[in-house]
Amino acid sequence: MRAAQIAQYAADLPRATAFYTDLFGAPPVASFDPPGLVFFDLGGQRLLLEEGAPSALHYYLVDDIDATVARLRAAGAAITGEPHVIFAHVDDTLGPAGTQEIQAFVRDSEGNLVGLVEQRRLP
Structure with missing residues (x-):
């Protein structure tokens, strides 16, 4: 089993679409207006932006x-958590063994919290 779709709150679809287009480096794959739905493809999983969706924390x-945090900061995004090490992967349970889990947090254009993750080789 795998997740098919994440729904995310977006009061202003054009503004939210611009934010996620910048974050992902790719435009949405589909839009339907009405009713006001925007879809991004994330390697077979969809991100749905819509006004009626609740806020969701996704990573x-x-x-x-x-570089991602610097780019988003320059674009005006609010960084709420600077990049920091969460833990080291000693085995492949949650990520590649021999890497550190580094996370940062940013607010999207709609005020939703978004987690960023890098799995960086241990020094």
């Missing part, structure tokens, strides 16, 4: 968390 793997 995205990024290649370079420091």
